[in-house]
Amino acid sequence: MKRENKTKYVILGALSYAPMSGYDIRKWISQVTLPFWSESDGQIYPTLAELVKGQFVKREIVNSLGKRIKKVYQITPSGYQLLKEWLGVTPCPTWVRNEFLLKLFLGKNLAKQENIKHLQDRLAEINKTIEKYKSVVSHIKITHQNDKESFYWLLSLNYGIAHCHAEQVWCTDSLNSILNDKG
Amino acid sequence: MKRENKTKYVILGALSYAPMSGYDIRKWISQVTLPFWSESDGQIYPTLAELVKGQFVKREIVNSLGKRIKKVYQITPSGYQLLKEWLGVTPCPTWVRNEFLLKLFLGKNLAKQENIKHLQDRLAEINKTIEKYKSVVSHIKITHQNDKESFYWLLSLNYGIAHCHAEQVWCTDSLNSILNDKG
DNA sequence: ACGACCATGTAAAACGTTACATGATTTA
DNA sequence: TAAATCATGTAACGTTTTACATGGTCGT
Secondary structure, eight states, X not given: XXXXXXXXXXXXXHHTTSOEEHHHHHHHHHHHSTTTOOOOGGGHHHHHHHHHHTTSEXXXXXXXXXXXXXXXXXXXXXXXXXXXXXXXXXXXXOEEEOHHHHHHHTGGGSOHHHHHHHHHHHHHHHHHHHHHXXXXXXXXXXXXXXXXXXXXXXXXHHHHHHHHHHHHHHHHHHHHHHHHXXX | OOOOOOHHHHHHHHHTTSOEEHHHHHHHHHHHSTTTOOOOGGGHHHHHHHHHHTTSEEEEEEOOSTTOXXXXXXXXXXXXXXXXXXXXXOOOOOEEEOHHHHHHHTGGGSOHHHHHHHHHHXXXXXXXXXXXXXXXXXXXXXXXXXXXXXXXXXXHHHHHHHHHHHHHXXXXXXXXXXXXXXX
């Protein structure tokens, strides 16, 4: 399978909700797609330029007030078609690099206390993440009442929450089993 | 935070269990660290060469029979120390690129039937993955009875299984909620 | 004799991150 | 008036993948 840069699809995805500036798209990706995706900043503007060249998005220069330049991008029909085609294709396998789990896997090389600390840190982080997801859910439920967009957003957030809950339980169980382990 | 290539630690981790050839390490990484890590093949041999240069591993040439060259690597005390130091450091945040979730998130752009298909495919894949993990667990329990190494391996596998179960439930719930959704 | 797997490696190209450069506008 | 945020972008560097090159050994 050939590799393919997905940045353009993420950008088109963002623009399928609303016209945005490059800056908006950067923010959108880092905030909204947080539990399952990321793009590096340095790739947004070059990819936008490519998309403009291919006429998948069109650019409008907005001078809101004063000298500040702002470029707002809008998805075109052919951009929308490109997005839809990609969305229909069976997704590539998920890519994970979980350093925490790698370290725990290699735990026999480490003192018990240090493994426990990693697990406790992780548990604390998970708790924070769950709170964050839940607050996003509340926010969406208030601002988007039963519309089609928010339906799929909430599904994705539920995914994140479900995984966090599972990890919470697993962390607790693992801590107990390490503590009960003689050694 | 500076980026750092983790390949050397994964290799040292592999060698902390047993001396291995480059080929063995490749296999080990792709099979054993499957639910939480991956390295690309093209990085193993160059990294091994560096590790030899830094005296973190030592190389022995084994000519088992005939002309076949085989190089077996063994971790040295300083390699072991390097590994332990890294293991003790708080892990970097997990890196995920879940194309499936990204596509579902953007689901309002797609026909209901296509979103359903993605979810069903995913469910089928998850079921297979669970079976695989479970068979690895049984295998470990037979070949490593209560030793310290297998303890942490089993913890990691439990993590994978717990996440899969959570995803199974979430997939089923999501399918139902799409089907019940008028639209 | 064929395919699967063992075994070592390299090179090119694509990808991704970080840091930097520049400056405007808003908010405390 | 300082800090945060809006806003656009590039360059350098490091990482990762893919494809390739080469050949041995084992099972059927």
